[in-house]
Amino acid sequence: MDYDHSFFSEKSIRVEPPSISWLMRLALDRPELISLAAGFTDNATLPLDSVKEIADRILSDPKRGQAALQYGTTLGSAELRRATADRLHRLDKDQAVSSNPDPSKTAHTHALNPDQILITQGSQQALYLTLEAITDPGDIMLVEDPTYFVFLGLLQGFGIQTHGIATDTSGIQPWKLEEKLLALEKSGELKRLKALYLVSYAQNPSGRSTTYERKKEALEILKRFESSAGHPIALIEDAAYRELEFDQEQSAPSLLTEPNDRERVFYLGTYTKPFATGMRVGFGHFPALVLDKIFNLKGLNDFGAAKFTQSIVSEAIASGIYDTHTQLLRQRYFEKASAMDEAMKEHAPENLSWEFPSGGLYIWAKLGGGATTGPESELFKRCLEEGILYIPGVYAYCSDLDRTKPDVEMRLSYGAADIPVLQSGIKRLCEAISGLESRSEH
Numbered sequence: 001m002d003y004d005h006s007f008f009s010e011k012s013i014r015v016e017p018p019s020i021s022w023l024m025r026l027a028l029d030r031p032e033l034i035s036l037a038a039g040f041t042d043n044a045t046l047p048l049d050s051v052k053e054i055a056d057r058i059l060s061d062p063k064r065g066q067a068a069l070q071y072g073t074t075l076g077s078a079e080l081r082r083a084t085a086d087r088l089h090r091l092d093k094d095q096a097v098s099s100n101p102d103p104s105k106t107a108h109t110h111a112l113n114p115d116q117i118l119i120t121q122g123s124q125q126a127l128y129l130t131l132e133a134i135t136d137p138g139d140i141m142l143v144e145d146p147t148y149f150v151f152l153g154l155l156q157g158f159g160i161q162t163h164g165i166a167t168d169t170s171g172i173q174p175w176k177l178e179e180k181l182l183a184l185e186k187s188g189e190l191k192r193l194k195a196l197y198l199v200s201y202a203q204n205p206s207g208r209s210t211t212y213e214r215k216k217e218a219l220e221i222l223k224r225f226e227s228s229a230g231h232p233i234a235l236i237e238d239a240a241y242r243e244l245e246f247d248q249e250q251s252a253p254s255l256l257t258e259p260n261d262r263e264r265v266f267y268l269g270t271y272t273k274p275f276a277t278g279m280r281v282g283f284g285h286f287p288a289l290v291l292d293k294i295f296n297l298k299g300l301n302d303f304g305a306a307k308f309t310q311s312i313v314s315e316a317i318a319s320g321i322y323d324t325h326t327q328l329l330r331q332r333y334f335e336k337a338s339a340m341d342e343a344m345k346e347h348a349p350e351n352l353s354w355e356f357p358s359g360g361l362y363i364w365a366k367l368g369g370g371a372t373t374g375p376e377s378e379l380f381k382r383c384l385e386e387g388i389l390y391i392p393g394v395y396a397y398c399s400d401l402d403r404t405k406p407d408v409e410m411r412l413s414y415g416a417a418d419i420p421v422l423q424s425g426i427k428r429l430c431e432a433i434s435g436l437e438s439r440s441e442h
């Protein structure tokens with residue numbers, strides 16, 4: 001007798017292998033491939049010496065060392081939650097000042113309460129626990145078109161229906177959000193709508209950041225539909241790439257800026273991308289009643305994130321090492337983004353368009369002229385022959401019966417590969433695209 005459907009949970013049967021697992025396998029099987037697909041950070045930038053120094057410092061003091069190697073609390077280290085609340089408050093204050101020179105407009109930036117912050121195993125766990133706390137199969141979630149494809153896998157696994165809301169260079173289009181909410185109200189489905197998910201800084205995959213005005217407008221629109229939904233509609237602000245925006249002075253404040261909004265905003269952040277991905281330390285700031293539920297679920301799951309890595313991140317923040325490192329990373333990724341952009345300017349055929357990203361790890365490129373980029377496309381196959389891997393854009397669009405998924409984009413990562421490799425990868429990618437054109441001319 002074998003394990004079959006009668007044995008497994010409905011959820012485990014519903015969950016499909018990640019959409020790009022075959023791509024990752026391909027990259028492992030063929031190490032000669034140039035991967036513009038991986039979402040990995042740059043190995044050369046990982047803070048080896050700093051982490052060694054910090055770990056030494058912690059472990060040489062028996063009291064601190066023992067505390068770091070002991071179980072922690074479910075909520076996470078009090079020191080790290082306080083540091084996180086202070087950091088977020090400072091970022092919001094600074095960014096409110098720089099994006100709005102009128103000081104009276106920023107007076108309302110009140111401190112954040114560390115008790116509303118839960119430390120998680122990367123922000124990915126915060127996303128998972130959020131869905132576990134607020135959704136049941138058949139519920140509805142709104143996401144950006146395009147969005148973080150791993151989150152789409154999570155939604156699929158939870159059995160959640162999705163609708164994509166159009167975006168432009170300023171982020172989500174609020175009038176499209178309103179249109180969708182009106183349609184859901186009319187069809188009687190609004191009661192099943194739980195949240196809108198926005199990746200608001202240097203978005204994965206588009207590299208665009210959402211302006212404060214757009215986020216705020218989206219939030220106000222959601223609030224207007226609450227009474228019709230019969231419950232709050234949350235706005236999940238995923239700020240995973242906030243500290244990797246290249247120009248921090250131009251960065252928008254988060255939706256935690258106004259205390260009243262904190263009752264509807266689930267803000268998720270991370271210390272992985274801006275410091276060391278392997279630390280797996282992330283966090284969420286939740287409305288108090290939501291935090292209670294997530295806290296209970298986290299208790300069942302692991303009764304607290306790893307204490308040792310939390311201690312390292314706390315010390316990195318307290319000592320200033322963290323700030324120095326994020327500055328270095330921003331500079332490094334800016335150089336890499338610029339190198340990729342330059343290579344694209346040099347080699348790209350006319351039908352390839354893209355924008356310089358506001359930060360993060362990706363350039364999002366669009367192919368014009370009718371050719372597609374999906375895993376079955378001529379281009380994807382040619383790229384494989386040429387030894388190039390990219391993430392087909394189609395994976396970043398949710399299943400939405402109201403539209404077909406666009407299949408003309410590519411996510412090109414400059415995160416992991418070195419600059420000469422990126423340059424060679426882009427040259428070959430562009431040649432593959434030009435090859436398509438000349439083939440279709442014949």
Ligand SMILES: Cc1ncc(COP(=O)(O)O)c(C=O)c1O
Nearest residue numbers: 122123124148204240270272282
């Ligand atoms: C948009 C977005 N959110 C969240 C995550 C999760 O990151 P982590 O769990 O390392 O914090 C990622 C990782 O790639 C991401 O791209």
